[in-house]
Amino acid sequence: MSCPPLLALDDLRVTLATPRGPVQALHGVSFEIDRGQTLGLIGESGCGKSLTALALMGLLPEGARVTGSLRLNGCELLGQPEADWCRLRGNRLAMVFQEPMTALNPLHPIGAQIAEPLRLHQGLGAHAARAQALRLLQRVQLPQAASRLDAYPHQLSGGQRQRVVIAIALACGPDLLIADEPTTALDVTIQREVLDLINELVAEDGMGLLLISHDLGVMAETVQRMLVMYAGTVVESGPTDALFARLAHPYTRGLFAARPRLGWRAEAPGDGQRGQRGRRGRRGHRLPTIPGRVPELAELPSGCGFADRCALAIDDCRRTAPPALEIAPGHAARCIRLVEAGGAA
C-alpha cells in the first residue's frame, strides 16, 4: 500500500452551537492534499471555507461538534487531546491569516514573534532562534531584514506585515500551510508579490498548500486543484485548468459571470466603440447576477442548497441533496441538471 496522503478529510461535518440551537455548518467535506500540492477553496462569505480551515487547525468555536475523519500523515486528528493539537499547530500545521495587522501582536517586535514558535516547538535558545528568525525574514524577502528584527508591526507596511506573518507560519517548516484570504487586505500589486512568494516557498519546501479565497482570478493563477463551496458543501471540484475550461455547476458559472473583468469590451463585440456606448451601451451589458442571497445555515433547504437561487432548479433538486457526479477524471460537480446547465460533456 502506498503511503497515506499528507492530509485527508473524509466526510467532515461540523455542527455549531448557536443561540437558536445547533446548526450544521459543514455537510460532509472530503478532500486530500499531498506534499507539494496546492488546493484552492473558493466561495462567498458564509459558505464554510474559513470554518474548514479552523477545523483543520483544531480551532473551532466552543460547543462545535465534529464528525468524520481528519488525518494528517495517516494519523487521526479528530478527538485528540488539546495538548496534541498544541504540538501540531504552528509546527506541522501553519496558518496565514487575512488581516496581517490583527494577526501580529502590536506590543512585540517582529523578531520575537517569529522566534516564538521556534523556541516553543524546536526548543531553540534565544540566540539561535533570533538567528533563525533573521534567515526567515530574508527568505520572505523583507528588505533590510537585519535591521527590521526589532521593528514593531506598526512600522511596517501591509505587504511587509503579511511577509512577517508568512515567516512565522514557515518557521518550523510545516507540512501543511493554510492561507485564509492572505491577500484580501492588500493592494493588487502587493497581492501579486505575496502570491508569488507563497507559491515559490511551497515549491521549495514541498509542503502542501490550502489557499482560501473568494477571488477566482487568484485561484486560477495560484493553485493546481480547486474546490467550490456553497452552503457548507463542496459543489464542484477539479483541476483548476479543467474546471475553468468547463464550469459545470450553475453556482460556479454564476460566480464566474458576476465578476467584473478588465477588458470586457473586447469580449463583447460591437460595444467597444466610444460614442455608441453612452448610457444605453452600458445598459446592454449589465453584470449577470445570482438572484437572492446565500441562505442562512439554519434555514438551508432540504435538497440542493443552491436550488432557491438556481434558474434551472426542478422539484427533484429540492428533494434530496445531489450526489457528486464525475464530469471528467478528477472533475466532479454536485448537480443533477448538469446537461441543462451546459456543464456536462
Place this chain on the structure above:
Amino acid sequence: MSALLEVDQLVKQYTLPRQRLLGRPPLVAALQGVSFALQAGRSLGVVGESGSGKSTLARLVMALEPPSAGAVRFDGQDLQSLAPAALRRARADFQMVFQDPFGSLDPRQSVGRIVAEPLTARAGRPGSSSRAEQQARVGEMLDAVGLRAADASKYPHEFSGGQRQRIAIARALVTAPKLIVADEPVSALDVSVQAQVLNLMQDLQDSLGVTYLFISHDLAVVDRVCDEVLVLYQGRIVEQGSPETLFQAAAHPYTRTLMDAVPRAQPGVRRQPLVPVVPVDAPSGCAYAPRCPLRQAQCLVEPPRLRTLDRSSGQTHQAACHLAEQVQAGWTPA
C-alpha cells in the same frame, strides 16, 4: 456646459507627529495638485493603491476637511467660501456612500431613521418636510434600491452585507443629491452581491441622473461603471482618460503595473514572475521613477507634466510620463 464638480489644483498636507522637540514637524502631502472636472450625470472613477490619496480626495470633495491649497467648486460655488449654515444646506446636494456597510450604519437606529437622517438634519428650516412626507420619501427610496418600504422598521443587523449597502445608498439618495461620492462601495461585498449593487448604481444613474465620484482600488469595477478614470499615484494624477482608451492603451507604466497585477481568471495562463526593480532616489524627478522598470536618466531629474496624448480619436487621454508614447506602443524593458 459648466461642470457639476470642479476640482482645481487641490493640495492637502497632513502634519505628522513631531520627531524632535525643536524643529518643524514633518509634513506628508496626500494630494499634490489634483485638477479635474466632472459633468452632471456622468461617473468618474478614481483608482490607485492605498496611500495614493483616493480617500483624501473624497473627504475634500465632501468638504469634510479643508484643502491646504486649491479649490473644490460644486455647481460653480467654492465650498470653502460658504458659511457653515450655507454649507450644511448645500450638503443635501452631495452625499457619500462608505466602504463598510457594517460600520457606516448605526446599529441602534431603525432603517427608517437611518435613511431619514439627512432629511431630519434640515428639520425646522425653510423647505424641510413634515414627518409624514419624510416617511413617504424613505419608503420611496427603499423601493428604489430594491428593498421594501416595510423594512424601515427593521434594524441593520437583520440585513446582509449587500442589503446594508443598499440601505446606505438609499440614505445617500434621500435628499435627491446631484453628486454621490462612493468610497469603495463594493469592496466589502461578495462577488454575486457586488454585481447586484453595481447594477443598482447604474440603474439609479439612468433613472435619476445622479453623478458619481467612484473611488475604488479595483480596476475592473471602475472599468465597468465609469465614463472616465483617474489614476492617482502619491497624490498626483498620473493618467486620465476614458476606460476604453485607458485600459486598452495605457500610457503610464504605473497603470500598466496595476493592470498586469489584476489576476485574470483564465485557465492555463500562468504569469511571469515580477522583475524586481532596484529602487533609486529621485527627489527631483518623476515620483514613480523609483519603482519604474522603464525609467531613463531624464526621469530622475525632470518631473513629467500631465500632458494630452496626440490621438486621432479626439478623446482626452492624458498621462504624466516622458515615455508615454513608447509605453502605449507596448515597450517593455529589455
